[in-house]
Amino acid sequence: MNNVTINEIQRFSFDNSNVRGERVLLNDAYQEIIKRKQYPLALEKLLGEFVAAIALLRDIVKIDGVLSIQAKGYGFLSTLMTECDEHQNLRGIAQWDESQEVPEAISLKDVLEGGYLAITIQPRNGQRYQGIVEIVGDTLSECLEQYFSQSEQLPSRVWLAANGAQCGGLFLQRLPEEQAKEGDEDAWERLTHLASTVKEDELLGLETGELLHRLYHEEEVRLYDTKVMQFGCSCSRQRTLDAVMSLGTEEIRELLIEQGSVKVDCQFCAEKYEFTEADLVDLLGDQAKTH
Numbered sequence: 001m002n003n004v005t006i007n008e009i010q011r012f013s014f015d016n017s018n019v020r021g022e023r024v025l026l027n028d029a030y031q032e033i034i035k036r037k038q039y040p041l042a043l044e045k046l047l048g049e050f051v052a053a054i055a056l057l058r059d060i061v062k063i064d065g066v067l068s069i070q071a072k073g074y075g076f077l078s079t080l081m082t083e084c085d086e087h088q089n090l091r092g093i094a095q096w097d098e099s100q101e102v103p104e105a106i107s108l109k110d111v112l113e114g115g116y117l118a119i120t121i122q123p124r125n126g127q128r129y130q131g132i133v134e135i136v137g138d139t140l141s142e143c144l145e146q147y148f149s150q151s152e153q154l155p156s157r158v159w160l161a162a163n164g165a166q167c168g169g170l171f172l173q174r175l176p177e178e179q180a181k182e183g184d185e186d187a188w189e190r191l192t193h194l195a196s197t198v199k200e201d202e203l204l205g206l207e208t209g210e211l212l213h214r215l216y217h218e219e220e221v222r223l224y225d226t227k228v229m230q231f232g233c234s235c236s237r238q239r240t241l242d243a244v245m246s247l248g249t250e251e252i253r254e255l256l257i258e259q260g261s262v263k264v265d266c267q268f269c270a271e272k273y274e275f276t277e278a279d280l281v282d283l284l285g286d287q288a289k290t291h
Contacts, residue, residue: 008226009059009088010208015220017187018175023208024055024229025168026090032231033092034164036270040102041164043077046111047094048162049140050082052169054092055229056158057119057144058084060171065123066234071108073115073135076100080112089232091268107138117143119151148173157192159203166204170195170211191219233269240264240273244280252280 009024030051034044050069058067063086070081082092096102096111112135121129133147141158148156159170172195174188194215202211212221244252244262255262262275 006207007229008208009055009229010226011059011224012208012212013222013224014187014191014216015222017191017219019187019191020173020175022056022059022171023169023211024052024059025166025204025208026051026055026229027166029090029229029231030162030167031165033090036268037093039094042102042104042106043094043096044164045162046077046106046108046140047080047082047092048164048167049160049169050080051090051092052160052162052167053140053144053158054082054084055088055090056169056171058088059227060173061121063121063123064125065121068118068120068122070118070120071112071115071135071140072118073112075111075113075115076102077111083234084229085232085234087232088227088229089234090229091231091233093267095267108140108143109135109138117147119147155188157195159195159198161200161203163200163204168203170198170203191216233266233271235266235269235271237273240266241275241279244275256280 005028007026007029009022011020011022013020030048033051034047039047050071054067054069057069061067066083066085068081068083070079072079076097077094078097079095080093082090084090115135117133117135119131131147131151133143133150135143136146137143139160141160144158145156148154154173154176156171156173161168172192198211198215202214206214209223212223244264252262256277261277262280264273265271266273
């Protein structure tokens with residue numbers, strides 16, 4: 001698969017067992033995210049795991065809106081966030097203390113000490129929902145498994161990997177009782193055990209059909225249509241202007257005096273927005289005038 005562009009997520013299920021799964025593999029979409037900022041390789045990898053995770057979760061949560069994963073803590077990495085909307089647009093960012101040297105190998109618990117993971121569902125129309133879990137394990141996979149245990153109360157397993165060029169993930173979940181069918185009672189233990197043998201280079205280097213054949217060549221696996229994922233930022237001039245307006249008249253006026261305009265850079269895509277006094281006076285009235 002070298003030099004092949006693939007940015008896809010694909011569902012699968014097992015005949016005669018009550019287990020469903022998903023596999024995601026991204027290269028261009030992931031690289032578009034990490035190239036917006038000069039990340040150390042260790043953070044590129046960690047952010048890649050979050051990108052793969054949000055893609056997996058977004059395909060599970062059926063809403064018209066945005067799903068996000070945000071990790072906050074008290075280590076040198078203050079925030080790590082990824083989002084995905086109903087059109088499979090992905091974006092993400094990590095914020096860290098750039099004065100500190102980042103080790104070559106890091107764990108989620110190390111860099112977000114004492115922190116938490118928030119998974120937020122924001123429908124276009126409807127009530128916002130947020131689930132929070134403490135960062136108690138060393139990996140994002142462990143945190144997500146804890147989240148599914150608390151929120152959906154369904155046995156779930158997650159495998160994630162990233163290397164700075166590709167990111168990928170594998171997800172297995174036991175079906176809820178109302179969707180269950182008579183089948184192999186030992187399937188969950190067997191299928192998760194087989195998935196646990198997956199290697200990072202396989203998770204990042206094999207197409208979904210090939211990967212599942214490697215893991216489950218003795219099982220009857222049913223593959224469904226793929227969905228294409230891509231980088232996409234939801235920022236716009238109007239949304240940025242709305243954020244500027246929330247600063248209040250006095251602070252906006254001070255910025256205009258100091259800088260001559262209000263400048264805002266999108267942290268996700270690096271798009272630059274600039275608002276002049278004329279832009280803001282039209283909205284704030286004469287109070288925003290500097291002379």
